[in-house]
Amino acid sequence: MKKATTLLLILVMILSLFTGCAGEPAADAEKVIKIGVFEPQTGENGGGGFQEVLGIRYANTVYPTVDINGETYKVELVEVDNKSDKTEGVTAAQSLVSAGVSAVIGSYGSGVSIAAGPIFADAQIPAVAPSATNPQVTEGNEYYFRVCFLDxxxxxxxxxxxxxxxxxxxxxxxxxxxxxxxxxxxxxxxxxxxxxxxxxxxxxxxxxxxxxxxxxxxxxxxxxxxxxxxxxxxxxxxxxxxxxxxxxxxxxxxxxxxxxxxxxxxxxxxxxxxxxxxxxFFDEAEPATDEAASFITGFKEYLKANNQGEIIPAVSALGYDAYITVLEAVKAANSTEGPAIKDALKGVSVVGVTGSITFNETGDANKDMAFxxxxxxxxxxxxxxxxxx
CATH class of the missing domain: 3.40.50.2300 (Response regulator)
Known part of the structure; x- marks a missing residue:
């Protein structure tokens, strides 16, 4: 009988412990906003796409968080490989939608950007292309923007x-x-x-x-x-x-x-x-802005640490600029919701590595200079x- 009573008391204590835990507020989980990276890392354009990815990854180390409504969110990059292929690009775009990203950066290669455009628009997820220069990327798609000049x-x-x-x-x-x-x-x-x-x-x-x-x-x-x-x-x-x-x-x-x-x-x-x-789009010998000067120094160290040499590809600078432009829109929107970020992108003004960035009515960057x-x-x-x- 004593043994049964002891076991009952132990059981009551265990249950009360769980009940007490359930009644106490849990520590706040880390807040995260997901940004999709829609780039080729294999295929015909894999080399250039990877250079663009490096610029985006580096930007994420410089600006790893963003404030939304007074709360700090960690920026998590969700990378997919569109394999330089339009069909694969559609599949990769759909996987980003399924992953719950709030915005997308990419792609190197206009063809895959054009193919994926309707996927992002239907899901109401804004996309910012670093270097996709074909006019059709943004044409008729209010959810696609770009930070480079056009063809x-x-x-x-x-x-x-x-x-x-x-x-x-x-x-x-x-x-x-x-x-x-x-x-x-x-x-x-x-x-x-x-x-x-x-x-x-x-x-x-x-x-x-x-x-x-x-x-x-x-x-x-x-x-x-x-x-x-x-x-x-x-x-x-x-x-x-x-x-x-x-x-x-x-x-x-x-x-x-x-x-x-x-x-x-x-x-x-x-x-x-x-x-x-x-x-x-860019020349490291003539940094146009303070952001550019800081980027050149920091990115060279980042490249060296990742065994990528010391030459800074222009598309890496554009990848960096696309990232900071998206973050500026997220802050302006005070939201993780795609439609709000899209609306905020229309009015952002960013001083980036490749110069100042604002968008016209079609989502194209207002740029008029090439190197x-x-x-x-x-x-x-x-x-x-x-x-x-």
Missing amino acids: PFQGTVMANYAIKNGAKTAAVITQLGDDYSSGLGSFFVTAFNELGGAGSVIAEEQFQTNQTDFKAILTNIKAKNPDVIFAPSSITTAPLLIKQARELGITVPIMGGDTWENATIIENAGADAEGIVLST IKIVENGQFKFLETVTVE
């Missing part, structure tokens, strides 16, 4: 540069089915023909995705003898195209867009990369800034 501007910048440097005729090479390559090539053609006169673009060639032999295309172009070649393409394709052009004896300047500012192009094209010209660089002695060398009215 119509970039195409005009490169056409201006070519003509100013004596080119009277041009050839254009683009990738069939790639929104970035074909879009930028088309804008260059329009601008070059307007500036130099109708018919100034004397050759237009296209290649297939994953194509590695460009000799037939380049032979056709060589026969027409243009003064310059404009070939916006991925960092995977560019070295092959450049090397094969030089092997065929083509000596005219070869130009590309912002994707070409990548050390792997110089590494893979070797001496044949000398003299290539490109447009880009022109050339490869000289195995390094990217700043030539000039270009503004187009």
